[in-house]
Amino acid sequence: MPERRIHPTDETLPPLWLPPAALSRGDQGYGYEVDRQPPAIEPIEHRIRLDFMTGGPIQRSGLLERYNPWMSGPHDPDPWHSSGRSKPQGLVYAEASCRRALEQERPYYEQVDDDHGLEEAPDFLAHRLRACRDAEDPQNALEAERERRENWYQKIIPWMNLYHVCKRSSYGSLIPHTESESRDVESLLEQNAFVGMVVVEDLADPDAVAREWGLPAQVVIRERRLSSCGDAVAPTPSEFGIELPAPLLVGEYASGGRYPLVPWSDGLVCACPYKQDKPWRVLCKHELLAAEIAGRRESIFLPVTRGVAVPHRARRFVSPTIASRYTPAPEPGGRPR
Numbered sequence: 001m002p003e004r005r006i007h008p009t010d011e012t013l014p015p016l017w018l019p020p021a022a023l024s025r026g027d028q029g030y031g032y033e034v035d036r037q038p039p040a041i042e043p044i045e046h047r048i049r050l051d052f053m054t055g056g057p058i059q060r061s062g063l064l065e066r067y068n069p070w071m072s073g074p075h076d077p078d079p080w081h082s083s084g085r086s087k088p089q090g091l092v093y094a095e096a097s098c099r100r101a102l103e104q105e106r107p108y109y110e111q112v113d114d115d116h117g118l119e120e121a122p123d124f125l126a127h128r129l130r131a132c133r134d135a136e137d138p139q140n141a142l143e144a145e146r147e148r149r150e151n152w153y154q155k156i157i158p159w160m161n162l163y164h165v166c167k168r169s170s171y172g173s174l175i176p177h178t179e180s181e182s183r184d185v186e187s188l189l190e191q192n193a194f195v196g197m198v199v200v201e202d203l204a205d206p207d208a209v210a211r212e213w214g215l216p217a218q219v220v221i222r223e224r225r226l227s228s229c230g231d232a233v234a235p236t237p238s239e240f241g242i243e244l245p246a247p248l249l250v251g252e253y254a255s256g257g258r259y260p261l262v263p264w265s266d267g268l269v270c271a272c273p274y275k276q277d278k279p280w281r282v283l284c285k286h287e288l289l290a291a292e293i294a295g296r297r298e299s300i301f302l303p304v305t306r307g308v309a310v311p312h313r314a315r316r317f318v319s320p321t322i323a324s325r326y327t328p329a330p331e332p333g334g335r336p337r
Contacts, residue, residue, distance in 0.1 A: 198248075
């Protein structure tokens with residue numbers, strides 16, 4: 001399948017070459033191989049990002065201090081209620097989105113023999129349902145997949161992922177230590193930055209690349225200098241299929257990491273170990289920060305706070321198709337917000 005070549009508006013930057021999996025599902029060149037490539041950004045991930053963008057600032061007082069995601073689940077008391085804290089509104093929306101997505105996916109289990117019907121299903125679910133169809137006992141395989149998916153939406157996403165990220169030791173490490181209801185984007189970016197950089201192969205000479213394109217030397221970086229290269233579970237941009245040199249947005253965070261935001265599945269995905277180590281994790285603290293900043297700016301594009309003006313596709317945090325259809329899911333009982 002063809003790659004997409006995106007020319008930056010800044011002619012001093014190399015083009016951004018994207019593999020088929022980084023394209024929109026509506027793009028004729030789109031293609032995603034579930035078994036061979038890093039996890040796709042599923043529709044629920046885009047909706048959860050929009051939920052946190054809509055939910056407004058997350059206060060330190062709303063973050064959990066003590067919470068063990070491996071020892072808790074839906075049958076336990078809500079940790080925010082137990083601690084007397086106010087649950088972040090974006091998280092309330094995200095939990096409702098999980099419930100709605102679970103309901104919206106139910107019809108696909110009845111279409112397991114209909115390839116046309118599965119075309120609209122999330123990529124991973126469609127892959128699993130086709131595998132169920134070919135299993136020795138299709139009905140049992142289908143029921144097991146239904147239970148696995150329900151567990152993802154009801155326990156794993158909220159209790160094991162989102163609740164864990166919404167802790168002072170996680171997201172709290174990126175935001176100011178002072179409480180402020182009027183916190184603005186600038187306060188979030190005092191210790192965190194989204195830097196426009198040109199990432200090159202490890203064997204490349206960054207100074208030579210900078211001279212070739214007429215760039216400041218400090219914005220050209222070898223791939224191995226990214227923090228994701230120091231951990232075996234975190235794919236590098238080239239392992240995502242991004243052709244180097246590539247103009248990318250790189251997050252530099254108060255907690256010490258420097259992770260690229262890789263164009264993928266019509267959005268951006270953080271290459272940090274937390275996000276990449278477990279395929280079922282739909283959000284990391286860096287993506288939560290990006291969601292809060294994008295929400296305050298009322299844009300699906302992240303800002304470049306330093307460095308070069310990378311292409312819009314390297315800053316598009318959320319799928320525009322999903323964003324155009326987004327409304328917060330209703331609370332239990334159907335009450336509108």
